Amino acid sequence: MSDTLSAAAKSLPPAHPFDDDKLKEECGVFGVIGLADAANFVALGLHALQHRGQEAGGIVCHDPELGFNSVRRFGYVRDNFTKASVMETLPGPIAIGHVRYSTAGSKGAAIRDVQPFFGEFAMGGAAIAHNGNITNAVALRRELVERGSIFQSSSDSECIIHLMARSLQRNIPERMEDALRRVEGAFSVVAMTRTKLMGVRDPHGVRPLVLGRLGEGWVLASETCALDIMNAEFVREIKPGEMVVISAEGVESRFPFRPKPSKFCIFEHVYFSRPDSSYGGRSVYETRRQIGVELARENPVDADIVCPVPDSGTPAAIGYSQESGIPYAMGIIRNQYMGRTFIEPTEQIRNMGVRLKLNVNRALIKGKRVVLVDDSVVRGTTTRKVKDMMLDAGAKEVHFRIASPPTAWPCFYGVDTPEREKLLAATMSEDEMREHLKVNSLKFISLDGLYRAVGEASGRKNDCPQYCDACFSGEYPVTPSDKVDSGFELKAAAE
Template identity: 60%
Template sequence: MITTNPFDDDKLREECGVFGIWDADGAAAVVALGLHALQHRGQEAAGITSFDGHDFHSHRAMGHVAGTFDKDGVIRSLAGRVACGHVRYSTTGETALRNVQPLFAELSSGGFAVAHNGNISNALTLRRELVRRGSIFQSTSDTEVIIHLVATSTYRTLLDRFVDALKQVEGAYSLICMTPEGMIACRDPLGIRPLVMGRLGDSVIFASETVALDVVGAEHMRDVEPGEIVIVDASGMRSVRPFSRVNPRPCIFEHVYFSRPDSIVGGNSIYSVRKAIGAELAVEAPVDADLVIPVPDSGVPAAIGYAQQSGVPFELGIIRSHYVGRTFIQPGDQIRHLGVKLKHNANRALIQGKRVILIDDSIVRGTTSLKIVQMMRDAGATEVHMRIASPPTRHSCFYGVDTPERSKLLAAVHDIQGMAEFIHADSLAFVSINGLYKAVGEARRADVRPQYCDACFTGDYPTRLTDQDALDCTDQLALTAERVM
């Protein structure tokens, strides 16, 4: 089978989305609706775990939320007034049902379910030590490390054991956990991955994005703050902050691409920020042309901002079909090429004889941009200029985003001119890192640590990368041994 969405195959993929609700009739059904709204954050697998006051119930499956939880009887089997769910795109661990979340285990304190958005950057190191001490892992997911750390902690209360576990992990995490006593939600001290709180009547909701609250009719209360642990149980809601306070560094790529445009992140409208990025890009990289054309769908807000700022007309020069998923034809070069046009097709009557500016959110390997530029030329464009609503992606992400190794990132091996030649564009430009910060209402200062995690652009990682550093060291030793031999 071949994918017919060539534009999405060369994107940075967000890792996961989480949603949990406390004390609601039909809790699992509400979670399923919330996960529908978060489907863009993970399209590989989905799962829901509920608690009925006595027992935990789980259903996990590969595929989309609709195909999994719209089936007769599935939601009815997830009884209880408490539930949490997860949509997944794997960044650590194999693609297998055993890695689909929420993960669940029976601890000495009772059942414990966890849904995790992010990536533990020292998970392999912790896992080796846990296995040495006798832990038996059932998955290859980094999330299971958290369960084992909680299970083996010597502290008395579950909350203290949970805090003890979190103090041993590095990297990014937004967690929703369920126990027989209540629901726990938390973010890592830097707040790299998002998590928000909402209310639906007397029910409390946690979700990766505000759009999931909108879909279920909930009111957005506030963000779960970096380093905060929120506990909801029969006695009410309380918050603890067990970590030393540090300056937060949330992922700036949430504003560029990951979050849905109708979400609010860090108090900012994602749609408005993306328009502002496009406007900044028009100021920084103007070009004489006839049309501004977005690469659907993620390039649309930035393209609107670029067009409004530049005065060049905005047009839908690429038409996307929303009804094609995968072809039923066995792949071959000719069929693969034709499959591209099943999903996206150039608006030839509009483009013929025009100088066009294509607006996209990012360039990763460059293979997608090459196809898009060629599509415009085949449709009769006389010039094709590409403008990108983020700085060049030169570094891999280790915080829960599926990124190619650095050698496969086009911007890591080519300068801007080399990238333009690779994708066959007449010109190519990216918004500057300072322009990106300006669009989100900040000023990036060289004399202090950045307000966001922008490591994929700058290489300035906000945490230790224990596992990656060990891997790099092993690779370097192997390379040295080869040279000696």
């Protein structure tokens, strides 16, 4: 299998060089079978999923005459997978792809960590792309290395390939089932052989995966928005614990894992997914607008205008405005053209902070009592910078309304979160956060309010929450065994 690398495989600036107060996206996966030049469709799908990972991307394809080929590159899809000279090296009717933000393994540039990963087995080659995080990867890796496995990357996802290699099952789909039964944590996997496209979700269904149809071909994607870009028909979501095997004979569905309660990541609704995607027949945009409605009901305030912190706070701000009756206004304008490689972030540039990314509409803000709606507060650094910008522009009062509960616990299922002691809500009460941020008021939506916004009329059922909300509640559906072994204290133990 050929492997084309970037000519400039060197360190990249951070994915958010001027904003360290956002949870970093996980990854995006995409696969196509049954279409000529499938890799071109994969490139389109990855472009639609770019918000899920901007660090690097890769595509693996198979052609009956030329075999497996791959391209892995640092940076944006548009910069790497739109050139004819690149896409001509990726022929064939089946391909998978991955966009990455590193959540496990080494940070920074390492081409060996860029997915999809490939393995050559006795019955043929296979490639996999993984969204999520394996919470027992350290233990698995130690066991595999002791038994002679030689790892090529620092990624937890590579464990799956090695487990497949050691399986005694007769074909690759069965080997994948066998391997994934050993894996703990969260995984949505898209994989391929010479003739089959496979998609698998973990038994809790933490990370998303959907199935689509395009002509005579089939598509697997992290989100429905990636189907829309190529006018593919949405067929259905892959169910928690389900594995689909797609070939010329059609789609075969199997359930190789013991059933477990569904725990879809509730933060997909709040922030990660694109607002034009949908889950469970409900648009992400409408859910975020409803979050704003619930936020206004729970936390009203006397103010003159409601402004989003762009772009992720926009739907919730619209909902807050509609419910409260306070006029909606674009008080902050986002620079749409500031890419990650805009400029080397020197100390002088860093001191400009978020002003390179966001700018206050001064004529609108001056003398006003402003409600700022944002999706989350992590460290609080950007919140303070935005507040200072509003005051500098002449705002009379600044009130923050946050479209998620306080983020007090780290995620171990595919989201890059700071250590717990660096999360503002882990060490401060809401009043202490307000004082620390020096804003007139600071209020978060309640966990019950968030559940109502996503369509659970009775709110959160404490005996069995319907979603994974561990970053807010500290209740992890799958014990993060590697972290516990290294000293992390779970909520029950801490209390």
